[in-house]
Amino acid sequence: MKILVTGGAGFIGSAVIRYILSETDYQVVNLDSLTYAGNLDSIPATLLSSQYAFECVDICNKEQVDRVFLQHQPDIVMHLAAESHVDRSIESPNCFVETNIIGTYNLLESARVYWLSLADEKKAGFRFHHISTDEVFGDLACQGSKESQNGLFVETTAYDPSSPYSATKASADHLVRAWCRTYGLPTLITNCSNNYGPYHFPEKLIPHMILNALNGQALPVYGNGLQVRDWLYVDDHARALVLVATKGQIGERYNIGGHNEKRNIDVVNSLCSVLDDLVPDKPDGVEHYRDLIQFVHDRPGHDLRYAMDASKIQRELGWQPEETFATGIRKTVQWYLDNTAWWQRVLNGDYQLTRRGES
Ligand code: NAD
Numbered sequence: 278m279k280i281l282v283t284g285g286a287g288f289i290g291s292a293v294i295r296y297i298l299s300e301t302d303y304q305v306v307n308l309d310s311l312t313y314a315g316n317l318d319s320i321p322a323t324l325l326s327s328q329y330a331f332e333c334v335d336i337c338n339k340e341q342v343d344r345v346f347l348q349h350q351p352d353i354v355m356h357l358a359a360e361s362h363v364d365r366s367i368e369s370p371n372c373f374v375e376t377n378i379i380g381t382y383n384l385l386e387s388a389r390v391y392w393l394s395l396a397d398e399k400k401a402g403f404r405f406h407h408i409s410t411d412e413v414f415g416d417l418a419c420q421g422s423k424e425s426q427n428g429l430f431v432e433t434t435a436y437d438p439s440s441p442y443s444a445t446k447a448s449a450d451h452l453v454r455a456w457c458r459t460y461g462l463p464t465l466i467t468n469c470s471n472n473y474g475p476y477h478f479p480e481k482l483i484p485h486m487i488l489n490a491l492n493g494q495a496l497p498v499y500g501n502g503l504q505v506r507d508w509l510y511v512d513d514h515a516r517a518l519v520l521v522a523t524k525g526q527i528g529e530r531y532n533i534g535g536h537n538e539k540r541n542i543d544v545v546n547s548l549c550s551v552l553d554d555l556v557p558d559k560p561d562g563v564e565h566y567r568d569l570i571q572f573v574h575d576r577p578g579h580d581l582r583y584a585m586d587a588s589k590i591q592r593e594l595g596w597q598p599e600e601t602f603a604t605g606i607r608k609t610v611q612w613y614l615d616n617t618a619w620w621q622r623v624l625n626g627d628y629q630l631t632r633r634g635e636s
Contacts, residue, residue, distance in 0.1 A: 279304040280522065281351035283336055283384065284358030286315035288477050289408070292515040293355060298324040301519070306349045308342075309358060310335040317631040318619055319476040333632075336380035339387065346391040352399070354388055355522050356381065357408045359446065362480055366442035367577060377445035378452070381407070385456045392462060405464045406522040407453040411507070411534070411583045412443035413468060418581035429586035430468075432530045439578050457528055465525045467518060469533040470585045474511035474605065475612040479623060482541065483606075486548050487613045488620060490569060493560025496549075500575030502542030505582040509535030510605035513598040520594050531594070534585025537602040545570060547602070551610045 280297060284290040285307030297305045298320075309315045311333055320329075330349070334341040336358050358380065360366065360373045385405070392403050414430045415437030436451075438444040450466055457464040477484040486496050517533045525531060539547075549566035563569065590596045600608070613620060622628040 278353070278523075279306065279349060279351045280353045280355055281306045281308060281345065281349060282355045282357065283308045284315075284356070285309050285331075286311055286317050286319065287357060287361070288314070288319075288481075289472055289511055289514060289518075290357040291316070291319035291476055292474070292511045293357070293518055294320055294329070295324060296512065296515040296519060298326075298328055302328070304328055304330075306330045306332060306345065306351060308332045308334050308336070308345055311629070312360070313629075314361065314478055316476070316478070316623065316628045318622060318628050331632075336384050337375055339383045342383055342387045343390070346387050352402055352404070353522050354384070354405045355408065355518060356384055356406065359449075361442070363412075363440045363442045364480075364576060366440055366445070370441035370445075373441050373445045377442075378448045381449040381452055385452060385462065389456060389460055389462050403463055404522060404527065405453070405456075405462055406518070406525070407449065407464060407466045408518060409450050409466055409468045410443065410446050411468050411470045411532070411585050412440065412580070413438050413447040413450055414583070415439050415443070416580035416582065417584055429584045430532060431586045432468075432532055432589055439580050463527040465521055465527065466530045467521050467533050468530065468585075469514055469517075470507035470509050470535060470583060472509050472511045472514050474609050475616070476619065477511070477609075479620060482544065483548065483609065484613065484620070486545055487552070487610055488624075490549065490552050490566045491556070491560070491613075493563055494569070495571045496545055496566075496569045497571055497573040498542055498545055499573060499579060502540060502545070502572065503581070504541045504579060505538050505584065506541065506544075507534045507584045508537040508539055508544070508602055508605070509533065509598060510600035510608070513600055517590060517596045520596050521590070524594055526593070531590040532585045532587050533590055533596075534587040535598050535600075535602070536587070538582075538584050539602060542570075544606075547606055548610065551607050555607075555610055555614060
């Protein structure tokens with residue numbers, strides 16, 4: 278079995294590749310253009326073998342994407358490549374439209390032509406798995422009239438994206454569904470809640486707070502910090518994704534979540550408590566890490582609450598998260614303490630020099 282993973286140098290894609298390389302004998306091709314968010318240091322050299330190949334390709338480059346399909350002949354595509362940071366999408370939406378919409382369209386078209394060219398047996402087994410977000414459903418706090426169950430997003434909740442990021446991800450989801458319904462391309466879609474864990478790029482909430490705290494810098498919390506997110510440990514997500522990609526029902530959607538609804542301020546306070554516990558030698562002038570918290574201007578259009586009902590994937594595929602928020606957050610902080618070389622290379626830009634497994 279050969280899996281083509283797009284965005285495999287990113288936070289979640291690299292977790293998927295680490296999982297495939299360490300837990301399965303599947304071949305994996307990592308297709309990634311190595312934007313600022315792509316980091317090949319996130320796939321340790323010790324895991325690399327002939328099981329792995331890397332293609333430095335932009336999904337917006339149709340010719341190159343076509344070549345990768347022909348050269349590598351994948352059985353499954355797991356599509357994670359995306360521009361993923363909401364704040365950046367507000368500042369510069371253009372590359373979000375390019376990668377998340379046009380790039381997904383290119384990939385679908387390349388996949389469709391490749392799939393049609395396959396011999397019957399391989400054609401019957403082909404699967405295209407699109408990885409998406411709970412943010413496509415919009416703000417649960419304003420969903421009085423919307424279909425949701427016990428105040429949670431279900432697979433049939435109507436799309437109502439708020440940010441340029443979530444609008445482009447919603448567009449991509451719609452394209453994938455259309456390619457399934459119109460052309461019969463065997464697709465699956467997963468929508469997942471906020472991930473956290475090792476190898477997370479420091480612009481995102483949890484690593485940003487950990488690294489600022491360790492450096493004695495302010496911990497900026499948007500608005501009043503009461504925004505609620507459902508948090509999932511990234512390795513639990515990676516396991517769910519490989520399960521859906523290989524065993525999910527074609528044409529279906531699966532919500533994935535951690536059953537860990539937390540207000541942002543509570544996430545930051547939990548991080549501070551774990552840091553107080555694990556790092557007794559604090560930066561000068563810091564008695565408790567929570568003293569560094571500072572409330573800053575809220576993000577425009579900030580959704581107040583997302584929460585997932587992940588009962589379908591549990592019921593149909595037997596997946597459930599292994600980490601609770603308490604265990605996952607402690608593991609995450611410990612990982613950043615043990616892996617200073619990884620994040621220092623991100624902060625000083627050296628990570629962009631790494632090139633591994635190129636085919
Ligand atoms: P990330 O930003 O860490 O990684 C994205 C990867 O895609 C990077 O390696 C980047 O180099 C690559 N990439 C970007 N544009 C590309 C292009 N044009 N061509 C080829 N590669 C390109 O993102 P992530 O957090 O790992 O998210 C992965 C996927 O999961 C995304 O589709 C995202 O929408 C989805 N998702 C993320 C979360 C989360 O909490 N991070 C939650 C649910 C869903």
